[in-house]
Amino acid sequence: MSFAHLSPATLRQWLESDRPLTVVDIRDPLSFAGGHITHSQHLDNATVGAFIDQAPPETPVVVVCYHGHSSQQAASWLAGQGFSDVYSLDGGFEQWRHEHLDYVDTTS
Template sequence: MSEFKRIAPQQAQALREQGAVVVDVRDPQSFALNHIAGSQHLDNHSLHDFIAKADLDKPLIVTCYHGNSSQSAAAYLVGQGFAEVYSLDGGFELWRATYPEETAQAPSQE
């Protein structure tokens, strides 16, 4: 795969069940409030470590709020050597509407 593909939540869920990695590029506060269960938050601070430790051959799903910012991030990750990258159409908002039971909140910091 030389470029990323856009996929619907149903396709993303099937890939998750097969072991795909999900990364969320929204701001840290939004991620902490609610995110796709099992996803990792990715920002400019964690990006380098993520790429260094990642299995470049494992499917990677990138999500944001509505599916726009994730496309830029997905294109960047393809350029970093990831073989199979997907951008989640509709982003987290559509995911949450489709799979409300597959969302999670970050543990409280209190």
């Protein structure tokens, strides 16, 4: 099981096309509350068990971190948990915010 890299531009296209998709943000709760990709959900050690139990394993999952590094480890781990279509967002939230500020939600 493995994951793929995803560019911010491709994620933007997927979000705009209403493609079935789950975006999970693994940054710390304060950073997430300060701004996150629209329609993303926060995922941490406390919530990952429920996520694995409830998320459809066939729905694509995009993992977001700060700069696109730790999301690769998390994406690989999720792929190992049975998710068949897992991506790590290249450049992380920082690149996303720089390129797609209109798709940043500041409400938790």
